[in-house]
Amino acid sequence: MELFVDIFFIIMIFVAFGFYIKHKMSSSFNELHEIQRGYCPKCKESISEEHFKLDKRNGSCGGVSTMIATCGLCGYENAFSVGSSSTCGSGSCKT
Numbered sequence: 146m147e148l149f150v151d152i153f154f155i156i157m158i159f160v161a162f163g164f165y166i167k168h169k170m171s172s173s174f175n176e177l178h179e180i181q182r183g184y185c186p187k188c189k190e191s192i193s194e195e196h197f198k199l200d201k202r203n204g205s206c207g208g209v210s211t212m213i214a215t216c217g218l219c220g221y222e223n224a225f226s227v228g229s230s231s232t233c234g235s236g237s238c239k240t
């Protein structure tokens with residue numbers, strides 16, 4: 146009986162961990178979506194250049210660039226991986 150309870154708890158931990166990862170990934174996607182719409186995901190203030198900083202660092206050609214969003218009002222800070230396919234093929238990339 147005790148072994149059964151142990152297995153049950155282990156399964157529950159795995160299920161909870163799976164949900165946590167899924168939620169973390171989807172919430173990160175939603176935050177990027179809100180930023181693209183022009184709102185800070187945390188304080189819901191509209192993004193203006195005075196308080197909201199978007200720092201985009203391009204990776205290598207064909208790779209993924211990192212975008213760092215920082216809000217000066219609420220202290221929100223998050224890094225997003227953004228595909229840089231649009232910058233490739235313009236002739237500026239040297240392989």
Ligand SMILES: [Zn+2]
Pocket residue numbers: 185186187188189190216217218219220221
């Ligand atoms: Zn904010």
